[in-house]
Amino acid sequence: MSATIESVDAILVDIPTIRPHQLSMTTMGVQTMVIVRIKDSDGREGLGEATTIGGLAYGPESPEGIKLTIDHYFKPQLLGQPADALNTLRVALNRSSRGNNLAKSAIETALLDLFGKRLNQPLAALLGGALHTHLPVLWTLASGDTQRDIDEAKQLIAERRHCDFKLKIGSRALMDDVRHVAAIKAALGDQASVRVDVNQAWDEATAARGMAELQAAGIDLVEQPTPLKDFSALARLSAKFHIPILADESLADATDMYNLAAAGFSGAVALKIAKAGGPLRVLEQAAVARAAGIGLYGGTMLEGTIGTAASLHAWSTLETLHWGTEMFGPLLMKDDIVVQPLKFHDNGVELPTGPGLGIEIDEDKLARYQRK
Ligand code: MUC
Ligand code: MG
Numbered sequence: 001m002s003a004t005i006e007s008v009d010a011i012l013v014d015i016p017t018i019r020p021h022q023l024s025m026t027t028m029g030v031q032t033m034v035i036v037r038i039k040d041s042d043g044r045e046g047l048g049e050a051t052t053i054g055g056l057a058y059g060p061e062s063p064e065g066i067k068l069t070i071d072h073y074f075k076p077q078l079l080g081q082p083a084d085a086l087n088t089l090r091v092a093l094n095r096s097s098r099g100n101n102l103a104k105s106a107i108e109t110a111l112l113d114l115f116g117k118r119l120n121q122p123l124a125a126l127l128g129g130a131l132h133t134h135l136p137v138l139w140t141l142a143s144g145d146t147q148r149d150i151d152e153a154k155q156l157i158a159e160r161r162h163c164d165f166k167l168k169i170g171s172r173a174l175m176d177d178v179r180h181v182a183a184i185k186a187a188l189g190d191q192a193s194v195r196v197d198v199n200q201a202w203d204e205a206t207a208a209r210g211m212a213e214l215q216a217a218g219i220d221l222v223e224q225p226t227p228l229k230d231f232s233a234l235a236r237l238s239a240k241f242h243i244p245i246l247a248d249e250s251l252a253d254a255t256d257m258y259n260l261a262a263a264g265f266s267g268a269v270a271l272k273i274a275k276a277g278g279p280l281r282v283l284e285q286a287a288v289a290r291a292a293g294i295g296l297y298g299g300t301m302l303e304g305t306i307g308t309a310a311s312l313h314a315w316s317t318l319e320t321l322h323w324g325t326e327m328f329g330p331l332l333m334k335d336d337i338v339v340q341p342l343k344f345h346d347n348g349v350e351l352p353t354g355p356g357l358g359i360e361i362d363e364d365k366l367a368r369y370q371r372k
Contacts, residue, residue: 028054066102170199210225222246
């Protein structure tokens with residue numbers, strides 16, 4: 001007999017960032033995680049995380065809204081149900097509530113963690129087994145200051161913590177951004193791959209000019225240059241330039257991936273468990289991307305260790321991650337709420353071992369940072 005779900009808790013956790021993190025739509029000084037704890041009738045616990053960026057600045061789900069969705073809509077549906085019937089529970093939640101993929105991702109992650117603990121297997125084993133146990137991780141330079149970004153990158157290269165960098169641009173005038181990016185690329189040279197994320201800030205004409213400048217400056221990848229719903233702009237720009245485009249906000253799930261590929265887009269996709277609705281769902285999207293010849297990248301919503309570990313388990317099962325990953329979220333925060341932090345070294349991170357996610361909550365730290 002399968003264990004049943006006995007409790008579902010969604011907890012808001014606020015942790016300051018190590019420095020301001022400047023995106024085109026907001027500057028973060030604190031990261032808010034929604035930590036989900038699901039307990040079953042055998043006394044086991046599964047952990048999940050739903051995290052967004054800058055309240056409602058980045059996407060339509062806020063941390064407070066995610067907690068409300070889980071407490072008031074998902075929890076009554078989940079209590080008393082068999083804990084390992086993941087597909088049944090997903091279908092039920094999808095029938096009763098549209099969208100809310102970040103909240104659904106946290107639930108799917110917690111149920112997978114619980115199932116892995118029940119079977120005494122890591123989450124990746126439930127997904128068919130890991131192909132990689134150490135995954136490459138880039139770092140985002142987003143202090144807002146060119147020299148500070150260069151110093152930060154040089155130190156991280158020297159420590160072999162990261163060798164690939166993404167720069168957040170789009171909040172300044174185009175040529176100011178181009179000068180900022182070109183100065184960083186010139187300072188780092190060939191020892192680093194430098195990419196940019198515009199977070200939708202440009203219209204198509206600005207993007208065309210920007211991409212030409214960035215291509216000339218030696219930038220390797222341009223992430224989400226134009227607004228998320230304009231699939232045809234992404235398709236046209238991807239046909240016009242050699243510098244590839246990474247689609248991020250435009251894509252949540254497998255259907256979006258299919259539609260963007262059908263619109264003629266070529267390039268790469270930022271996979272994120274949060275956007276897709278969980279580790280199982282994101283792998284469906286990866287399969288569509290692969291079929292369409294679109295490159296894969298393990299993306300983040302700047303989650304803490306729980307969401308990052310869940311993503312790593314999913315990415316570890318993908319044969320090729322053409323653009324690596326950006327699973328550095330825990331490193332952007334001043335502190336952590338887990339007993340054993342992830343191990344970052346050699347320009348990447350180790351896939352955690354141990355049943356489920358392989359992550360344990362530090363109850364004192366959680367109590368310290370939990371929103372009262
Ligand atoms: C995004 O749009 O990519 C991921 C890394 C980072 O610095 O910001 C996020 C969001
Ligand atoms: Mg992005």
